[in-house]
Amino acid sequence: MGGIVDFDVCFPSATVDVRDMHQVSGVPVADLAAITHTRSFPVLAEHETSAGLASRAAARLLERLGTDRSAVREVIYAGSGVWDTPFWSPAASVADELGIRNAHCYEITNFCNAGLTAIRLAADSVAASPGTYTLVLLGDRLSRMVDYGDPDSKALFNFGDAGAAVLLADDGCAFRVLHSAMRTDPSWSDYYRGEWRDGRVVIRRGPHRRGLGAAYVENFGRLAGEALAAAGREVGDVAWFLINQGDKGMHERLLATLGIPAERSVFNYGRLGHMGGADTLIALNDLLAEKKLREGDLILLATSAMGFSWGITALEYSG
Known part of the structure; x- marks a missing residue:
């Protein structure tokens, strides 16, 4: 199998606070803190998208490595399947932003297991195609899918957001x-x-x-x-x-x-x-x-x- 050359993680600019969750849900702050274990954590701001976070992580990663965009032959976007826009390919959109023009772009849906599922497939793919790269993007909008007005959903109130990008190849791997x-x-x-x-x-x-x-x-x-x-x-x-x-x-x-x-x-x-x-x-x-x-x-x-x-x-x- 191939491996991970390098990766990057990007956090959103907004945060959510358990006191705000309490105001909406009515669940006591102490009960919420027992779920979140922290007073606040990062979530998408109104103007931010999950694909935008993944794109920023990928841009930093590729620039840091000096990666030849033409050698990236696959771009895989992994998440829950609830993308920023319905009937849309976030993988293709991010590839376009990054100037990747020679890749097959597609999505994998397996919720929070999707990223490592994509890495498993990518490791096999690059091993079979020496000299090429696969870019795996992780992006979701978990906090946007939580209803703080539903106390029965409080077990999900710790859902935050982050984007990530992972570059895989057959050699030169850190992992x-x-x-x-x-x-x-x-x-x-x-x-x-x-x-x-x-x-x-x-x-x-x-x-x-x-x-x-x-x-x-x-x-x-x-x-x-x-x-x-x-x-x-x-x-x-x-x-x-x-x-x-x-x-x-x-x-x-x-x-x-x-x-x-x-x-x-x-x-x-x-x-x-x-x-x-x-x-x-x-x-x-x-x-x-x-x-x-x-x-x-x-x-x-x-x-x-x-x-x-x-x-x-x-x-x-x-x-």
């Missing part, structure tokens, strides 16, 4: 993709769904069912075992375990179940919400900025999505 293990449990397919409300799509939860938290731990544990076995590694070899920042309690339970110390993970709950598919890239970027990565480090990225899908992607840091 080699070793293996990607993913699965979907379709019995949860209708637990959440979107509906039109006041001219926009909002997320609604179906009747409450027990067992989703246990399904997260079980599926992540199973897939981690598969990814490690395929890479010829063991749990003790894992230098870093990075996961979507959706549920801090589940994050801690999963680490305990796997036997991975909490200090080998990143907890951004105190400053960010669940920033969609960009969560694990934000955590990875933090490790790079803090110079905590060492050549040969094995990194597991754990991503999940409504549907419900789970994925474990094993990376090796090349430095």
Whole structure:
């Protein structure tokens, strides 16, 4: 498989505050803080778009690397499928802005697992086409799909927004993709769904069912075992375990179940919400900025999505 040459993350300019959520929903601030773990976090401003964030991240990335635009043969936009404009290709729009004219542009919908799904496909694609690049864009408008007026949706009130861009190639990679293990449990397919409300799509939860938290731990544990076995590694070899920042309690339970110390993970709950598919890239970027990565480090990225899908992607840091 190919690997990640480099990546970039872009945050929006606005923030949302739990006190504002309280005013609209009536849910006590203390209850909201137990979900968000932070007083405020980044969300799209009125004038901003998710594709705009992804485009800014990609422009910075390609400029930093000095990438030949003609060598980018695929542009994949990954997210929930609720794009900024209906019946529209954000992948093609961003490619046009970036001056990429020789690529196949398309979208992948797998919610917050979409980014790593796209990276899995891209790693195979560039390995089969040496000398070319695939640009994966991550962009969603999660905060715009949350109805703060619906107290039953409070578990989603930690949804924030971020854009990201990842460039993949067959060589010259900072992170080699070793293996990607993913699965979907379709019995949860209708637990959440979107509906039109006041001219926009909002997320609604179906009747409450027990067992989703246990399904997260079980599926992540199973897939981690598969990814490690395929890479010829063991749990003790894992230098870093990075996961979507959706549920801090589940994050801690999963680490305990796997036997991975909490200090080998990143907890951004105190400053960010669940920033969609960009969560694990934000955590990875933090490790790079803090110079905590060492050549040969094995990194597991754990991503999940409504549907419900789970994925474990094993990376090796090349430095």
